[in-house]
Amino acid sequence: GAVVSQHPSRVICKSGTSVKIECRSLDFQATTMFWYRQFPKKSLMLMATSNEGSKATYEQGVEKDKFLINHASLTLSTLTVTSAHPEDSSFYICSAVDRGSQKLFFGSGTQLSVL
Amino acid sequence: QKEVEQNSGPLSVPEGAIASLNCTYSDRGSQSFFWYRQYSGKSPELIMSIYSNGDKEDGRFTAQLNKASQYVSLLIRDSQPSDSATYLCAVNTGYSSASKIIFGSGTRLSIRP
Numbered sequence: 001g002a003v004v005s006q007h008p009s010r011v012i013c014k015s016g017t018s019v020k021i022e023c024r025s026l027d028f029q030a031t032t033m034f035w036y037r038q039f040p041k042k043s044l045m046l047m048a049t050s051n052e053g054s055k056a057t058y059e060q061g062v063e064k065d066k067f068l069i070n071h072a073s074l075t076l077s078t079l080t081v082t083s084a085h086p087e088d089s090s091f092y093i094c095s096a097v098d099r100g101s102q103k104l105f106f107g108s109g110t111q112l113s114v115l
Numbered sequence: 116q117k118e119v120e121q122n123s124g125p126l127s128v129p130e131g132a133i134a135s136l137n138c139t140y141s142d143r144g145s146q147s148f149f150w151y152r153q154y155s156g157k158s159p160e161l162i163m164s165i166y167s168n169g170d171k172e173d174g175r176f177t178a179q180l181n182k183a184s185q186y187v188s189l190l191i192r193d194s195q196p197s198d199s200a201t202y203l204c205a206v207n208t209g210y211s212s213a214s215k216i217i218f219g220s221g222t223r224l225s226i227r228p
Contacts, residue, residue: 043220109158
């Protein structure tokens with residue numbers, strides 16, 4: 001199946017620092033990528049939709065200045081958590097839509113811990 | 116009303132039996148339907164996709180779609196302990212890949228030996 005690479009898989013940082021998470025579609029082109037966060041034993045919460053070459057669309061309640069999304073190419077989207085705080089600690093997952101099959105594939109996730 | 120609803124479970128099924136997972140959705144214009152399996156601490160993995168009414172079989176898995184009833188289900192035959200996971204129902208509410216895919220809250224399935 002299609003592969004979506006996400007890294008880092010785990011990051012621990014100090015409060016106030018910024019963290020960048022990368023999401024790459026390895027064997028298909030993805031005009032659309034999604035970013036989610038997931039708290040323990042909870043479902044995925046869509047944060048934003050990332051469209052190649054245009055500004056991301058953020059869900060209600062998600063601060064666009066805090067969660068910066070860049071989708072500069074058909075295979076790469078990045079999420080930067082700026083000035084991270086302990087409440088930002090969560091599991092962040094990206095997904096990409098295969099333009100050919102229209103199927104959605106997930107990255108392996110990034111566990112962010114902010115101290 | 117939630118857009119995609121699932122029973123949170125846990126659903127406990129004996130090994131070798133059929134596990135039946137159900138999902139309803141509110142947007143009648145939805146076009147694509149997916150089932151994902153998620154193990155604890157891991158990201159979701161696509162199991163099945165279904166686009167038209169009826170049944171679609173893939174190995175031990177069968178997805179069933181009824182657009183009139185706005186209902187999609189997943190059957191797992193010959194359940195194995197490795198099937199124990201959370202199963203997420205997902206619905207694409209539009210016609211293109213740019214459409215939003217909505218997830219249900221997931222059903223926890225436990226296969227008991």
